[in-house]
Amino acid sequence: MSDSRSATSEQTLSNPWRFCLAPMMDWSDRHCRYLWRLMSKQARLYSEMVVTGAILHGDRQRFLNFNQEEHPLALQLGGSDPQELAECSAIAEQWGYDEVNLNCGCPSDRVQKGKIGAVLMKEPELVAECFAAMQQRCAIPVTVKHRIGVDDMEDYDALKHFVVTVADAGCRTFIVHARKAWLKGLSPKENREIPPLDYAAVVRLKQELPQLNIVINGGLNTIEQCSNLLRDLDGVMVGREAYSNPYLMANVDQALFGSSAAIKSRIEVAEAYADYCERQIAEGARLHHMSRHVLGLFAGQPGGRLFRRYLSEHAPKADANADTLRAAFAQVRS
Template identity: 65%
Template sequence: MTTKLNRRFTAAPMMEWSDTHCRSFWRLLTKEAVLYSEMVTTGALIHGDRKRFLDFNASEHPLALQLGGSDPKALAECAKMAEDWGYDEVNLNCGCPSDRVQNNMIGACLMAEPALVAECMSAMQNAVKIPVTIKHRIGIDDMEDYEGMVNFVSTVASAGCKTFIVHARKAWLKGLSPKENREVPPLQYDKVVRLKQEHPELEIIINGGITSIEQSLKLLEDVDGVMLGREIYQNPYLLAEVDQRIYGVEKSVVSREEVMEGFIAYATEQVAKGVRINYMTRHILGLYQGLPGSRKFRRVISEQAYKPNAGLEVIKAALDVLNELPFTSELTN
């Protein structure tokens, strides 16, 4: 049975960041937000270690798997894997601008091929009962921003897709690195808002440059959902207010201390299974961002967690730094 998805607030798919340990940590902060996996290519799933790419913890629901690919048959096969594995949604990546994925007809370059994308979406939808969604840019290269995006969205929507996650920047496939493509092209929220106004029948989720709950609430006046990525990774405690302020859940905001108690319990289970502590602790470095001692908290973890025999004592040592604060004036940011 799949979880009903309310995409008012979603956590972006981020390569090398939003893995199962990261998502399990985020779940200690928000129960309502929809979480997205790192992008997994169809080739990796069909020919690689499926368990490595697909395994997740039950606490991660509601959870979507993002796929990278452009072959309808392969995408349909992988969408079925996702459904069988227990994911609540499958999302197609049409926004990644890296050269590596372009060469394999994956990511943002697919915005130039709306008919192919529509064929892919149709094949995936026919293979599964869970929702199939798409994440894309407002345009690529010299594509006329708004008209090109509308043509792309309309073509894909004609195949039955109802949910579009729009990164409100163009992607320049030549001349900018993936990092630059997340920062250099200007944000154009107005085009995403206009898309929703002109296509009220579609679920439109906006992504790109969102840094606060206040900004999210403002954007939610005009679109159906927001997606945050780098901000919640670097400042994860922002997620602690999502359930109350975005979803209207009546409960107290979880404290950082409660989050760390839950994380230590999770890490204890994972270490017992043979998972190295640094695979998990790298995701909690920003939990105390902006507070006195946060820099030394990060330093303890960064310097100690990678040692060959490091264990749970690394987390406790980092917390000890924070506990010493009233007596140690130097521990300030």
């Protein structure tokens, strides 16, 4: 009996999706992901959504490049053409990504017009076709991120039908944002806040479809909350809280994966990130493109407000460099 429980525990801890960081447009770029990786070696990171056209016809270096330290890393794709998604999945694998994720949750007006994001929940058969084409072209996992419903999809049965339809095509991992998406009348920001969270619907999915990997997203802001949900689900995905309060990440490996590695202090994280920025600036990057991601690193700490003010005033300057960032950290030290 105890051996069985031990094996189950080890299997749970080794689930690649146990703790994930959400794909967030304009936020979770490669610099932000590097900052997160400084604090957690186990978290699974996701890129911002990249539409298929940008990869097939745009600057691939710009949209796909990442730091090797970011692994494990998933590329989130936006699109609805099976063949285009399949081609981009093959490219993602060649580029070195560990997973491809299909976006079926974004409520933005802009992406709806291209039949991208949450609007796809209205066409589960098309999503299943997209998944099958994508998985056929690559050996890395293809996953789907979606809402619990959209517009007039009011009942749990519609959610389950969507998941079962895509699962029948072979999908095994679903990342479920536990809010409905209203495609008309609410902005993307409002869609992250106004529709009520329904964690029970996501837990019910796992109970009724135990063979699937079910990861929950939406409203998660503490490690304790994540730990509690992991009793019933395979994984959790944190979004805005990890951006506004990045030091949340410092406890993830120890609390959720049983790591014995020492937890880095905020200053240790800051110094390592400044060294990273120095290397990036030498390659042509601008400091303010990177420094914005650490504005919340000292949230609630003495000197945190002085740190943010200094950085906001000095980082955008043309001659700003890693020493500018270090001078901002000195506001906290003093």
